[in-house]
Amino acid sequence: MMMSLTLQGSADEEKKTMDKSSVSPVVKSVRCGNCKELGHPRTHSGCPYYYRQSEVERRQAKASENLKRRVERAKENEDALELLTRSEQILKDRKQTMLAQIRAEAEKVEEEFNDQIRQLNQVVKRREKRKKKTT
CATH class of the missing domain: 1.20.5 (Single alpha-helices involved in coiled-coils or other helix-helix interfaces)
Structure with a gap:
């Protein structure tokens, strides 16, 4: 099961995707305080509960x-x-x-x-x- 993350690009606003497997082990172990998912902190704007x-x-x-x-x-x-x-x-x-x-x-x-x-x-x-x- 491969999940991909969408990241904002630099000035040209190009969207890039990356495998969750390529995310550092530190980021993988971070658990969101809002949605309780692994891979992002509660301050991450990509969290479904962020807004x-x-x-x-x-x-x-x-x-x-x-x-x-x-x-x-x-x-x-x-x-x-x-x-x-x-x-x-x-x-x-x-x-x-x-x-x-x-x-x-x-x-x-x-x-x-x-x-x-x-x-x-x-x-x-x-x-x-x-x-x-x-x-």
Whole structure:
């Protein structure tokens, strides 16, 4: 008993037939969830039950659920992006604050260093004056 499958061709819409024996073993072992026949899944448009109202509604519901999940994921991605953007701004602000603090501290250390240099120069001048007086 040889059954043949009709397949849609490429762009020229040529119909081709092939033996069921030439179908891969994986496809042979697939059982349809609608008609319970071997050789095709429930989503195969060649299934006799494919266009039944209940199956069409099932596919539409599944497509609707998939769309809903994609919309939810897109919303989650937008929320994550917004959170990342806010976090980035907070980090930039902290960086600016820290840089300002570092600059202020560096200026303070520089002033202290310059004061110590002035004091040392004054000590050196006093010692040179003393040497001149003693000689």
